[in-house]
Amino acid sequence: MKVVVPVKQVAALDDEFELPSDGADVDPADLEWELNEWDAFSLQAALDLRDGAGGDGEVVAITVGDEDADEAVLNALARGADRAIRIWDDGLRDADALAVARVLAAAVDREQPDLVLCGVQSSDAVNSATGVALAGFLGLAHVAVAKGIVHDGGRLTVERELEGGLVEQLAVALPALLTIQTGINEPGYATLRQIKQARDKPLAVTSLADLGLDVEAVAAAAGSRRRGLAMPAQGQQAEILDGSPADVAARILEIVGEQVR
Amino acid sequence: MMGGTLVVAETRQGAVRDISFELIGAAGQIKQQVGGPLVVAIIDPDPAAHAAALACDGVDEVLAVTSPTAGFEAHIAQRALEALIASERPRLVLAAHSIDALGFAPATAAAAGLGFATDVIEVSWEDGGPVVRRGAYGGKLVAECDFPAKQCTLLLLRPATFAPAGPGAGDAPVRDVDVALDDAAQTTHLGYQEPQADGVDIATADVLLSIGRGVEDQDDVERFGSLAERMGATLSASRPLVDAGWLPAARQVGQSGQTVKPRVYLALGISGAVQHLAGMRTAETIVAVNTDPEAPIFGVAHYGAVMDLFELADELERALG
Numbered sequence: 001m002k003v004v005v006p007v008k009q010v011a012a013l014d015d016e017f018e019l020p021s022d023g024a025d026v027d028p029a030d031l032e033w034e035l036n037e038w039d040a041f042s043l044q045a046a047l048d049l050r051d052g053a054g055g056d057g058e059v060v061a062i063t064v065g066d067e068d069a070d071e072a073v074l075n076a077l078a079r080g081a082d083r084a085i086r087i088w089d090d091g092l093r094d095a096d097a098l099a100v101a102r103v104l105a106a107a108v109d110r111e112q113p114d115l116v117l118c119g120v121q122s123s124d125a126v127n128s129a130t131g132v133a134l135a136g137f138l139g140l141a142h143v144a145v146a147k148g149i150v151h152d153g154g155r156l157t158v159e160r161e162l163e164g165g166l167v168e169q170l171a172v173a174l175p176a177l178l179t180i181q182t183g184i185n186e187p188g189y190a191t192l193r194q195i196k197q198a199r200d201k202p203l204a205v206t207s208l209a210d211l212g213l214d215v216e217a218v219a220a221a222a223g224s225r226r227r228g229l230a231m232p233a234q235g236q237q238a239e240i241l242d243g244s245p246a247d248v249a250a251r252i253l254e255i256v257g258e259q260v261r
Numbered sequence: 262m263m264g265g266t267l268v269v270a271e272t273r274q275g276a277v278r279d280i281s282f283e284l285i286g287a288a289g290q291i292k293q294q295v296g297g298p299l300v301v302a303i304i305d306p307d308p309a310a311h312a313a314a315l316a317c318d319g320v321d322e323v324l325a326v327t328s329p330t331a332g333f334e335a336h337i338a339q340r341a342l343e344a345l346i347a348s349e350r351p352r353l354v355l356a357a358h359s360i361d362a363l364g365f366a367p368a369t370a371a372a373a374g375l376g377f378a379t380d381v382i383e384v385s386w387e388d389g390g391p392v393v394r395r396g397a398y399g400g401k402l403v404a405e406c407d408f409p410a411k412q413c414t415l416l417l418l419r420p421a422t423f424a425p426a427g428p429g430a431g432d433a434p435v436r437d438v439d440v441a442l443d444d445a446a447q448t449t450h451l452g453y454q455e456p457q458a459d460g461v462d463i464a465t466a467d468v469l470l471s472i473g474r475g476v477e478d479q480d481d482v483e484r485f486g487s488l489a490e491r492m493g494a495t496l497s498a499s500r501p502l503v504d505a506g507w508l509p510a511a512r513q514v515g516q517s518g519q520t521v522k523p524r525v526y527l528a529l530g531i532s533g534a535v536q537h538l539a540g541m542r543t544a545e546t547i548v549a550v551n552t553d554p555e556a557p558i559f560g561v562a563h564y565g566a567v568m569d570l571f572e573l574a575d576e577l578e579r580a581l582g
Binding site for chain 1: 273332335336339358359360361363364365366367368369370371372374375376377378379380392393394396397398399400401402403404405406407408409411447448449450451452453454455456457467468492493494500501503504505510511513516517518519520524525527535545546548549550552553554555557559560562563564565566567568572573575576577579580581
């Protein structure tokens, strides 16, 4: 089985960041980068399906990002992906979920995989949209928020997680795209040796032109434009409990006592 | 219909979900600025059964699309929505930021070239088009987005955020819309699996002591379990601890777990992802303890302390004797 796994290097804001007064974007120095949490699970699901099918398949990790995003695909290679593709153009810096999905669609179309596994969402943008939008561009069958997969011939039985702990079991024929929820498996860690070996695996750096795209075509597919950033409105200002840990503990027991009396 | 707003109602297991009325309420708020009618579409095996309930205050027409499957199927919903957008040509489409809608709406937006945003918490209308607010950087910031050059924009609104529409007279006309859906389904429903109760019901507890990622070791879970017991609280958790298998799913608070409304919700080491907040923001009193002063949990808390949860646990244990 050939599985393509789109992954993302996500940005986490430091504990102490400042939003510039123009609200355009945060200072890159206030960001820490890491592989999106959901993508560790989608990648592991792909590796399990490849290995379960006798190991003669292939797992291809794809990312849209600048050279700093090499870390995401190298991470995927170290964990066991067979090869990786990184797509970049400076015009993609503000790309939204649909624009990224449009770029991924061109790359996935060339690969013609049996299955595409995406994370349900990324921890920074939290659109929960890129995977299903990618299926929309490709015309692929899709199932969102999978928390269990069983492969049986040309078909998958999938557990789809709904609100409130309800689970739907359904079947989908390949080729298909699934978005993968955390907790579906236990993602493995890469050993130091695997991290070294990852650098010897194929990593293709690809431009939009290589994929028959240009910045204008991607911009036309975008769904929205970000005008600015702001601090969240404070619904209610939390009363800060300060003092020593003992003071805070005493106050918390008091609050519980008052409310439950 | 030209222009106006199309609301996509949501049903599950034979009932209209609350978010449907919140979508109609949000559409009603900006109906004058958008112009045109407010139309509610229902895609369901028995749409007539729900049409009257959806004819809320401000609704001009209910569009009934009969689905060939007994329950939700993403590709049927996708084709039905694409057909409705093509025939009704709405300016604005509102659907739920729910697991069902996230299973087809992004594909519709991609295929039909729509303006699109998910997890929207505010909608306004400026210069003839929608402007929305949604989270950014994991909910620590809010982004404002618009949709230049888009004829039609599809927005998925966050549940329990917009005021629901009033019931209304229920006399808006219902129009059957015929969409060829017989060959649309690409998945086969096999069954539902109801959540397991596991002998604990966190939804009815008065006090919840809830732990999150700040608990970094499975061996510490038991300690917080006994601390909860001594405080007269029930132990609950955020998703990562349940994913890791440290606690059963019945103890999970959040969108995919339980929605809780205790008198006191004590959140220890929980940063407050959107999906978690969805399950606990209606608690009467929320006390949050986290080492990150910018953690989104403080945005919904009544009391907050920037502190390590183990230091606090030491002192709580000491105070309880």
